[in-house]
Amino acid sequence: MDTYNEKEIIALLQDPKRQREAFECIVKQYSEQLYWQIRRMVLSHDDANDLLQNTFIKAWINIDYFRAEAKMSTWLYRIALNECLTFLNKQRAINQLSIDEADAEMVNKLEGDSYFSGDKTQRLFQKALHTLPDKQRMVFNLKYFQEMKYEEISEILGTSVGALKASYHHAVKKIESFLKECL
């Protein structure tokens, strides 16, 4: 199966003999975009890799419950972002750090990260992003980097379009004022 056709894939998922083959197509189609969304949240490649695998394993286990009412991408994004939130909360609890301390520590680790090739401005940008609450950061990443429409973000996060627009607007203002102070 070379070109991805969601209707065909969903039909194949119903056939137990071809379910695995269909799922592999889904993995190939969505792994990269999901990875970057996760990576922007957790910063570390190793953590992002683990979370991406967990996302697909959870999707595989629950594939029989997937209702074609939502798009496959919406469903996968929902699982991936929930995995991120759970991971971030767990990290803070394990390290017994406040939200600010945990986020500052994550950004500081970028300094020695071989899989980060950004300059000083990019590091500051990441620092600014990590001053945002997790959900607000998710909205910002989906809109700013992925140029996702508000309606689609609304389906993923279960938040109204109006609330998302307000959240994004505030996020941009916060980042802008943070960068003004630092640069």
Add this chain to the structure above:
Amino acid sequence: MKEEDELLRKCGTKNPFTVPEGYFENFSKELMDKLPEKEMPLSEPVITTWQRVKPWIYMTAMFCGLMLSVRVFVGRPKQDTPIFTAAEAAEFSDEYVETIMEHSMMDDYTLYQYLTEADTETYN
């Protein structure tokens, strides 16, 4: 949005993160190897006629058993028990009996017949 334009100008949308070489190419294969096997669903079970009828038969048998138990423990009313005994019948006055006979429109012959057919036990 003005602030967004400013941000785009300063920071852009360039991805500062990188991945190990061949990461995405190898990812799907590595993941598929890790996926647990799903149990193939068994073929649909065939429901026989006996299996369909069984619950009804069990219910009927239970009902019959219950009725039988009630009969055994509670008992049947005696069909031949007379409405009153001979001793009780002797207490009735002749006038009372005559009144009853008039109301029942029974003549002497019919009464004689009735009495001779009656169980002699009643008069003992």
